[in-house]
Amino acid sequence: MEFRPHKYQEEAINKIIKIDRCGLFLDMGLGKTVITLTAINDLMFNRFEVNKVVIIAPLKVAEDTWVKELSKWDHLTNLSMSLVLGDKNKRIKALETQADIYVINRENVSWLVTYLGRDWDFDMVVIDELSSFKNPSASRFKSLKKVIGKSSRVVGLTGTPNPNGYIDLWGQIYLLDSGERLGKTLTRFRDTYFVPDKRDSYRIFTYKLKSGADKLINKEISDICISMKADDYLDLPDKIFVNHEISLENRRSYDELEKEFYFEFDKGSEVTAASKSVLINKLLQLCNGAVYTDGDKYQVVHDDKLDKLEEIVESTLDSPILCFYQYKHDLDRIINRFDFAKELSQDNIDAWNKGKIKLLLTHPASSAYGLNLQDGGNVIVWFGLPWNLELYQQANARLHRQGQRRNVFIHHLICANTVEERVLDTLQRKGIVQDELLDYLAFKYR
16 A cells, blocks of 8 residues: 555655654554664665664554555565564574564563663664653663663554653653653652652652643653644544433442442452452442452442443444453453454454454453454443553554544443542543643654
8 A cells, every 4th residue: 555644644754763762651542663674664764864764562453553554555665574572482493583564562671671781772762652651660661771772762652651741751751762752760850850748657658740840741742752642633523422320229238338448248258458449440340230249259339331331232223332341350240241252353354344243352451452443343341440650542543543424422431429530530530631631742744
């Protein structure tokens, strides 16, 4: 297929070529994969500045998206790719295969750094979903930090650079500039731009921005980071959000668990929450209809959400539905109710996009990144919401992206007067913080 880049894609490609270490905060659906591959192709075969590239990506994206994009476009036929996936022997064999680009899942970054040791010879590193390296305490960050300075070029790709606020930015920007803009340490970054927020006598739990600090941070990183929103560049169909308020029939179990951190079911099984965080998780489980009581064993509490899902399935007629669940017992119970439902797999992705699956089930952590599902349908149902804004936005973008021809309906199943209302409110409030950064960095061509 011939690649005819939009003007915004040309600008993003030039950003990668001109800036050795840059961050592309591209909204979902803007074509970050083909943008990056086009830049690599130019740097490798026209400018002779790059010889060997490693792309670090979420597992399903590493397995599917990059290799499909490479084979899709006529101008990329010179590039070769090796997938460093699977067990240790398969990964080693893939590394020993002669190729221009090596793609590895982020869970194996520490292994890659250890295996290569001083022989790290990638002169370009592409981090797909840079925000997954936001935690400087994580082993993947610590490992990559050791070697990334040896690579002359680094590209960080993400659509959600600060899903939980500006505090998330330090680790990501450090991998790009080794601390030049936001400080060499997270402590210095916090001391410069933040003040303690929630705390007790011994610990600080959260931080909040100092007055005007957001503008200072934006200014510091604006020379190496570019932001583009899909709404500014693509004529996408609308996203239509529908909140279904569900009244719990078994209200007593929820209220008692919330008040006492304990509830005993009629059959003798019981659920106990040892802390507030555990309690919130148990309450969210209960809202979905079941609670884990002992290991993998769970107690069914109600079918209120299953009944609502059935209503949506019936009302959408022939329209396929992409349903995001949160817990394994959600998956079990949905499949028991709907014998035609299918769980996401590589084979089912193709079947879904051909319109052969009415109800496709997946956890957002397994499908939020990179998968193109827009050809299969335009209806999303959140059986339960995640706390993670990044997962939520990325998951919705599986259908609401370039190529989607219909309005996308996003249904939230929310139990009234429960912690689920707080989750939805939290997602909405966190989105405001992120949009401030993206708006500031947004590239507007004239």
